Amino acid sequence: MQLAIIIGYLALLIALGVASNRVLRGTSRDYLLASHTIGPVLLLLSLFGTTMTGFSLVGSTGEAYRRGIGVYGLMASSSGIIHSLCFFVIGMRLWSISRRHGYITQIQFFRERLGSNGIGLVLFPVLVGLIVPYLLIGVLAGGSVVNSVTRGAFPELFADSGGGVPNWLASLAICLVVLTYVFFGGMRGTAWANAFQTTVFMVLGVVTFYVIATRLGQGDGLLASMQAASEAVPREKLTFAGISRPLFASYLLVPLSIGMFPHVFQHWLTAKSAASFKLSIVAHPIFIMIVWAPCVLIGAWASSDLAGIPDGLPKNTELAFLVNKLAGPTLVGLLSAGILAAIMSSLDSQFLCLGTIFTNDIVLHYTDRNRFSGRQVVLLARLFIVVIVAVTYGLSLFEPRRVFTLGVWVFSGFSSLVPLVVAAIYWRRLTKAGAYACVLSAAGSCLYFFRESDFGARLDYSVFGMLPVVVMMFASTAALISISLVTRPPAQRTLAKFFPEMAQ
Amino acid sequence: MAMMRTYWLLVVLMIVIHQGVWFGEDASLVAGFLPWGLFYHISVSFFMALSWWKITQRVWPTDLTDESETGFDT
Numbered sequence: 001m002q003l004a005i006i007i008g009y010l011a012l013l014i015a016l017g018v019a020s021n022r023v024l025r026g027t028s029r030d031y032l033l034a035s036h037t038i039g040p041v042l043l044l045l046s047l048f049g050t051t052m053t054g055f056s057l058v059g060s061t062g063e064a065y066r067r068g069i070g071v072y073g074l075m076a077s078s079s080g081i082i083h084s085l086c087f088f089v090i091g092m093r094l095w096s097i098s099r100r101h102g103y104i105t106q107i108q109f110f111r112e113r114l115g116s117n118g119i120g121l122v123l124f125p126v127l128v129g130l131i132v133p134y135l136l137i138g139v140l141a142g143g144s145v146v147n148s149v150t151r152g153a154f155p156e157l158f159a160d161s162g163g164g165v166p167n168w169l170a171s172l173a174i175c176l177v178v179l180t181y182v183f184f185g186g187m188r189g190t191a192w193a194n195a196f197q198t199t200v201f202m203v204l205g206v207v208t209f210y211v212i213a214t215r216l217g218q219g220d221g222l223l224a225s226m227q228a229a230s231e232a233v234p235r236e237k238l239t240f241a242g243i244s245r246p247l248f249a250s251y252l253l254v255p256l257s258i259g260m261f262p263h264v265f266q267h268w269l270t271a272k273s274a275a276s277f278k279l280s281i282v283a284h285p286i287f288i289m290i291v292w293a294p295c296v297l298i299g300a301w302a303s304s305d306l307a308g309i310p311d312g313l314p315k316n317t318e319l320a321f322l323v324n325k326l327a328g329p330t331l332v333g334l335l336s337a338g339i340l341a342a343i344m345s346s347l348d349s350q351f352l353c354l355g356t357i358f359t360n361d362i363v364l365h366y367t368d369r370n371r372f373s374g375r376q377v378v379l380l381a382r383l384f385i386v387v388i389v390a391v392t393y394g395l396s397l398f399e400p401r402r403v404f405t406l407g408v409w410v411f412s413g414f415s416s417l418v419p420l421v422v423a424a425i426y427w428r429r430l431t432k433a434g435a436y437a438c439v440l441s442a443a444g445s446c447l448y449f450f451r452e453s454d455f456g457a458r459l460d461y462s463v464f465g466m467l468p469v470v471v472m473m474f475a476s477t478a479a480l481i482s483i484s485l486v487t488r489p490p491a492q493r494t495l496a497k498f499f500p501e502m503a504q
Numbered sequence: 505m506a507m508m509r510t511y512w513l514l515v516v517l518m519i520v521i522h523q524g525v526w527f528g529e530d531a532s533l534v535a536g537f538l539p540w541g542l543f544y545h546i547s548v549s550f551f552m553a554l555s556w557w558k559i560t561q562r563v564w565p566t567d568l569t570d571e572s573e574t575g576f577d578t
Contacts, residue, residue, distance in 0.1 A: 069539045069541055069542045070541065072541075072542055072545050072546075073522070073541065073545045076545070076549070077522055077545040077546075077548045077549050077552070078522060080548070080549045080552040080553070081515070081518045081519060081522060081552055084552070084556045085515060088556075088559070088560075092565065092568060093568075095568075096568040223535070223536070223537065226536075226537035227533075227535075227536035227537045229537070230533055230536070230537040230538070230539070231533075231536075235531045236531075238531040238533070238539040238541075239529055239530060239531050239539070239541060240526065240541055241529060245526065248523070249523055252519070252522070252523070274565070274568040278560045278564075281556050281559075281560055282553055282556045282557045282560060283553065284553075284556075285549045285550075285552040285553045285556065286549060286550070286553045288549065289546055289549035289550075293542065293546050296542065297538075297542065300539070501567070
């Protein structure tokens with residue numbers, strides 16, 4: 001039954017993508033940016049859906065199960081400050097500059113701002129190298145959720161995977177569904193699907209919380225059940241024990257990554273007007289709270305004996321385990337669809353943005369732009385999306401890391417690039433040499449620390465008791481400032497273009 | 505200028521409120537089910553939304569591109 005509901009939900013998404021294809025205008029700008037027609041509500045829902053990933057639902061529950069409720073302070077409330085700050089300080093400015101000059105991707109902006117073609121060739125592999133593991137988070141989480149909720153349903157067919165749909169098959173199905181609606185619908189289809197999926201996972205998230213809360217504690221009513229569930233939680237899981245102050249402070253830098261996500265940049269550009277950002281800026285902290293607080297509380301409850309989480313339960317499956325244990329088959333199907341909605345609402349934007357930057361920043365940039373019609377550009381983007389989906393799926397078949405750990409590494413890499421975008425918008429003295437130094441320092445330090453942590457295997461890896469992101473950001477910022485100051489300032493013409501108030 | 509100062513003060517205040525209060529070992533429960541640390545940080549989320557609402561009301565930039573200015577279609 002649960003599998004039938006999940007399949008029905010996936011079919012609905014494909015239909016949505018195909019339906020949005022009917023209103024496509026046939027131009028690349030419409031396929032990639034929905035012709036800048038997205039208003040405040042759709043922008044909020046699509047941006048929020050994009051930023052909430054497997055990391056937020058599956059990862060947060062799993063991490064709270066292991067570390068307790070401090071996870072909320074580490075990632076959720078900190079994101080409430082930083083995400084809105086990035087929308088306000090970076091997003092609106094980039095939207096404005098890009099509207100004025102017709103940019104579609106981050107790399108186009110940096111190339112012109114720095115007067116350097118080469119910066120694109122440096123940024124492209126770094127951005128792709130960071131976004132692919134981010135995609136992996138969603139693919140891995142989706143596969144493990146479907147496997148977990150279908151366990152025991154097919155004892156003979158899938159005997160090797162506990163009688164559930166194997167992770168590899170579930171991940172493949174999810175990749176194909178997302179690929180299909182992105183392929184047909186482009187950014188408009190993605191924005192529609194994201195808005196729909198955000199609504200689905202927020203509503204079903206509340207239902208999930210209610211079901212788990214009432215059935216886990218088994219008290220007389222919701223409040224009594226929640227009280228019983230919380231009282232059974234080991235004391236240390238109800239506190240910030242095990243999280244040092246320096247570590248807590250360093251987590252504040254992780255959500256800064258949103259300022260350099262290429263898929264979020266692309267969503268920013270879909271906005272109809274600057275005023276469209278207002279709702280996203282104000283409502284983002286509340287939306288994060290609505291999703292994260294129940295997940296973190298459920299994760300803490302999962303650590304109690306009431307939950308009966310078996311030893312050796314596969315990574316990232318605690319939430320799905322509880323849903324499967326406490327809800328009936330129909331509800332399990334619906335709640336699983338809700339979890340998958342959160343996961344897929346990020347995958348789609350990430351796939352689309354990779355297709356966009358490959359088409360615009362590599363193919364069109366290095367060939368004669370007039371050789372391609374609008375439809376051919378769309379076709380190129382679609383073909384690259386297919387390649388990226390295949391590569392990501394192939395990587396997901398290797399040994400998975402914990403979703404939360406993988407997420408923190410990816411976000412740290414993007415955070416260490418944020419000084420570049422801030423300087424490009426606000427600092428006239430930024431030079432192309434400074435930009436190269438910043439990107440190379442960020443990428444180099446990220447690779448160094450990732451290797452030192454045994455490629456993410458050392459879960460408690462820290463530098464001076466803090467996340468490596470602190471050192472990475474310090475290195476990239478120091479390189480950017482010092483090299484910019486000792487190299488020749490940008491041309492007056494460039495400054496006049498990007499700082500028009502100076503020319504007046 | 506004074507408004508911009510207020511904006512940055514609010515951002516700093518949000519960070520101080522987020523970082524400044526610590527529930528290291530406090531395992532007590534609000535209403536018998538919500539750990540204090542989680543309750544505090546949920547309250548912080550509401551404060552942030554309120555602060556961002558104030559900021560968007562008071563210091564909304566006026567030099568951004570108007571929606572009538574569009575890029576080119578390809």
